[in-house]
Amino acid sequence: MQISVIGCGYLGAVHAAALAVMGHEVVGIDVDERKIADLSQSRAPFFEPGLPEALTEGFAAGRLAFSSEISEAKNATVHFIAVGTPQKAGSNAADLTYVFAAVEALMPHLKPGDLVVGKSTVPVGTARRIAELIAPTDARLAWNPEFLREGFAVNDSMHPDRIVYGLADDGNRDELKQVLDAVYATPIAEGAPVLVTELETAELVKVSANAFLATKISFINSMAEIAEATGADVTELADAIGLDARIGRRFLNAGVGFGGGCLPKDIRALMAHADEIGVGDSVAFLKEVDEVNLRRRAHVVSLAAEMLGGSVAGKRISLLGLSFKPESDDIRDSPALSIARLLSEDGASVVATDPEAIENARRVLTTVEYADSVESTVANADLVILLTEWKSFVQIDPSALSPLVSAAKIIDGRNVLDAQRWLAAGWDYRGMGRYRHEATGH
Structure with missing residues (x-):
């Protein structure tokens, strides 16, 4: 099939490449030359x-091309809208400027029978507005939400765990489903389940999934706060309740909280949209989910001050991790970057490293020193804090770091280190919502 992908950011670039690998002729279009x-x-x-x-x-x-000219979409019969929907400045609502700009730019090049497919995460009702906008071109509309995980996006595109088609119930559903089935013929042949819904349901799927995952993460972080106050261990608690098939163990990992370009933005946009349509009370709990998540960042700073005798001022603190998650250079709403900023504002001398995110971080946070290796990062440190669970950080030998630091103190902000190994190497180890251990080594 001949396909255009409008918007070549994180979502669009991956989607365009994956479709080309699947055998389609694809042109990706973006205004960023x-x-x-x-x-x-x-x-x-x-x-x-x-x-x-x-x-x-x-x-x-020979199946993939990219262009800054929207006219290059003219030969395609399926057009994916994959532009960003960032949070509006001064508001929780999603900014749909790029979505409608993309649709309006595409309209002169649409042909009768073309299919416009929305992949951007948008408030419910956006698809109907776009359908009305493109109606004069005799093009049709579908909504096909994305479920990409950063770090696994190519695999998620090639081998999705579900494919959702939002299609208006106007008599053309079967025809449009056949078109989309042809687009996704490869994963469908592998057994990927296909769900056909109304447009509104498809628009709601992604934000609902993210709201649920965010709630699960904030729940276990709330339990971590209780665990710290009572002497319980939240990792053991998560193991115990995670064995309940109704709950499950995934996303029950206490730490410094979630970040990135999706979960924080999507739950806030859902709250804003619910308020707009008069059902704000239905998702009022998400405000606390958001606040619990943000509170975890301040908690790490407080824990650092406690371990350093009451204040971080004048102390050298080393941070392992800047991206919001491993296998990504994304620093959008990154807990690690927020913690770096808070520590710096409180007077600490902060030095940080990350396998991929240093350059992105350097552009937005200039009060932090950046280092290219773990060794140079922790040199003469009064405290080390692990904030992103990159494999290379998880596998660090604590004995090898001991001679480099001023004080063998570490906060495991992701609860991924072997606590006993670090304690045996003589480190003062603190996790998130875990037992307060005493070092046994030298």
Whole structure:
């Protein structure tokens, strides 16, 4: 099939490359000419495992192209809208400026029978507005939410755990489903389940999933607060309740909280939209979910002050991790970056490292020193804090770091380190909502 993907940010670039690998002829379009130049050379504008290889494969097969000219979409019969929907300045609501700008730019190039497919995460009702907008072109509309996990996005695109089609019940459902089934023929053949819903349901799926996951994370972080106050261990608690099949163990990991470009933005947008349609009380609990999450960042700073005798001022604190999660260079709403900023504001001398996110962090936070290695980061540190669970950090040998630091103190902000191993090496170890251990080594 001939397909255009409008918007080549994180979602669009991955989606375009994956569709080309699946065998379609794809053109990705974006107004950012530098981004287009990078993608055209198989260079990913952001770190995502597997994306450079997918781009290279698409180009080698002659099925992938990128352009800054919307007119290049004219030969496509399926057009994916994959632009960003950031949080509005001064508001929790989603900014739909880019969505409608993309649709309006595309309209002169739509042909009767073309299918416009929304993938951007939008408030319920947006799809109906777009359907009305494109009606004069005789193009049709579907909504096909994305469920990509940063760090696994290429695999999630090629092998999705579900595919949702939002289709208006206007007599054309079967025809439009056949078109989308052809787009996703490869994963469907592998057994990926397909769900056909109304447009409104499809729009609600992604934010609902993210709201649930955010709630689960904030729940276990709330339990971590209780565990710390009572002497319980939240990791053992999570293991115990996670064995209940109704609950499950995934996303029950206490730590410094969630971040990134999806969960925080999506739960706030859902709250804002619920208020707009008069059902704000139905998701009022998400306000506390958000507040619990943000509170975890301040908690780490308080714990650091406690371990350093009451204040972080004048202390050298080393941070391991800047991205909001491993296998990503994304620092949007990153807990690690927030903690770095808070420590710096409280007078600490902060030095940080990350396998991929240093350059992104350097552009937005200038009060922090950045280092290229763990060793140079922890040199003469009064305290080390692990904030992103990169594999290379989890596997650090605590005995090898001991001679480098001024004081063998560490906060495990993700509860991923082997506490007993660090204690045996003589470190003062503190986790999130875990027993307060005493070092046994030297």
